[in-house]
Amino acid sequence: MGYRDKIISIEQALSLVKSNDMVVTGLGAAEAQLFMNNLHTIAGRVTNVTITNCLPTSNGEFLKPEYKNSFNVDGWFFSPPLRKAHLNGNISYIPNHLHLAGYKRLFYVKPNIYVGAATPPDKHGFMSLSVSNTYERQMIDAADIVILEINSNYPRTFGDVEIHYTEVDYLVEGDYLVPTIPDVVSGEKDMVIGKYISNMINDGDCIQLGIGGIPNAVANYLKYKKDLGVHTEMLTSKMVDLVNLGVINGRKKTLHKGKLVCAFALGNKALYDFIDNNPSVIMMAGKYVNDPYVIGQEDNMVSINTTIEVDLAGQCASESIGHVQFSGAGGQADTAIGAQNSKNGRSIIALYSTAFVKNPQTGEKEEISKIVPTLKPGAIVSLSRMDVDYVVTEYGIASLRGTNMKERTKRLINIAHPKFREEITRQAHELMFI
Template sequence: MSYKDKVITLEQALAMVKTDDVIVTGLGAAEAKLFMDNIHTIADRVRNVTITNCLSMANGEFLKEEYKHSFNIDGWFFSPPLRKAFKNGNISFIPNHLHLAGWKRLDHVKPNIYVGSASMPDEHGFISLSCSNTYESQMINEAAVVILEINPNYPRTFGDVEIHYRDVDYLMETDYAVPSIPDVPSNGKDAKIGEYIAEHIHDGDTLQLGIGGIPNAVAAALKDKKDLGIHTEMMTSGMVDLIEAGVITGKKKTLHKGKHVATFALGNQKLYDFINNNPSVMILNGKYVNDPAIIGLNDNMVSINTALEVDLTGQVCSESIGHIQFSGTGGQADTAIGAQNAKNGRSFIALYSTAMVRNPETGEKEEVSKIVPFLKPGAIVSLSRNDVDMVVTEYGIAHLRGTNVRERILRLIAIAHPDFREQLTKEAHELGLLYDK
């Protein structure tokens, strides 16, 4: 079939969806925005269609309660629209480590349709999957029908994201802006945490960073470093700033020397402009990039992740508030373990010492410690205490590698907010975790 023969309309694409179908779409900016923004329009003729997504950026119309009998949503990583609609009863989370998310899902169920975004074909007919190959190419290889929304606004990236248009069943020509996320400004707490972590990052280290105020503060604190590298699940806007400042060069990397390696990109337009037609950026399959064994091949690897709460033995909850799913494990365990596999590798879990939480009895917000005697009932352990290296708050760093439980308790209490340290010590005694000598 020629290129022209493969081009279809939105209406033709939606007409392919049948009752009981399983649909997979891309992660973040790789989501098929036009298709997903309009799939609710076929709700009256389908039932039990399962949509599998990850960090969805769509407008969420199909998430409304009125469509719950037409669509089920299975998410690898919850975004705000999924959290808001969770009460409808047709949304469920897929527990996963990011590097195995696609492979394990395919072992369970094959997609009838894969639909995602991509760049326009080049002069040779090759399309780039553009902003993500976390699981996308795996799904494309297994889906009964593959539909790509090709878009002139999407960056043409390199790595293992190239696919010829002849190997795609259908193409939809679109022209929407690449979904972006705002730069989160850092506050005083972020800056202090960033400074603590920066002290442990050396010239020539290779980094994995996420998004948000704390990672942005870490990036800002690295401006005086030299020849840093990137091996990360997510390519961010802050990384581009460091590359342009000459801080990140990749010259000292032991794996993919001189290349900025990621499995997806999500950020601002500056990021998308930077990765477009840029051979220094490699968007590689998530099964490879996030494999702890591969990450460990980077000497001097540093992993920086955030958490919602940490208990006194070192268990890390990063994805739920009690039993309610908030986000996802993502690549936290992948990268934390992978970094510690590396020669001279280090892993950081960062969080504020406190949070403002509404008291269910009074309705008033009150400050609570995020370092706790034990996690909230039902809380998900995103990172086992066996795999925690260093925990950071605005009050310092607790080095937990190789420590016993007593040592962990004392070190974590030392970086808790001063207002809660006495109470945490008392509770640790009452629970039998600490004993007076």
């Protein structure tokens, strides 16, 4: 049997879904776009189908409230479609450290169907899972039925992503473009914070970066560094820019010298063109890439993450605004702890000192401090106070490693916005932090 004997239509693929099924799809751009965008068409014949996803890029009709009796969603990481659909009441977040997301999910439930994106088979019959292997291969191995949407627009990558067509039950042909995300333009605050962080990165360091204004600003200031390496859950467009400038080459790395190690890639078309058939990029399983033990073996590891709110103990609420789920923990704890296990490693948490939010009484937007005596009621602690190393705002750097409550309180107040420092200090005295 050749691989073409396994090709079915998207309608036939959807016909395999039964009521009460558990369906898992790929992370980010590895999501099965045809499947998810047509899932709503079977709503009339199924109930209680659960989709498990992570950072979804599609905004499928099935997320609309009228389909909530047919479909539930369990998400490892919320993106805008899930934030909006969360109000429907059929969307739930799965607390996780990214390197254990697949393992712990399988401890609880086995998927009936895995569906995700892949490249077409090569002359040897091997496909590439392309832009993500965070948990995908784990789910493929565990699922009763495996469906891959094969698409020649997807980059062929190397690492732990190869899968032979004989290991797959069905193939659906697609020709959609790989989902991209826009390059965020860094603002004035981003650039100030980015410069502080770039000064903490030395030639020869190995970095982990995310996306957004602050990480992009950091990347802009790294253009003058030398011999940087990459060991990151997410490979970004800005990292490719640094490779093209000769800044990133991996020559000083401890593990996988000369290679860019990642669990998934998400960015612009230039990123996907760069990773296509590129042996310098290895996409390994998330359970390996994000394992703090593995990260700790990489000397001079620098982890750079962002957060929403930090209290005077150093606790970071990075995934929720109060009790409302906003994104996810992702690999923040994985990389922060791993970097601090590294020889000469550093973990950096960055945030603006303030934010503008709507006052519930007046309805007007007002500026509030993001460094606070205590977190908002119900806020989720994504990174514990024991695991915070450096915190950076546009007003400076607070080193919290090894500090007591009095010391870290004072250091965090020093990088809060000046107009809030007096009030934060007053509350800190009341709470007996100082």
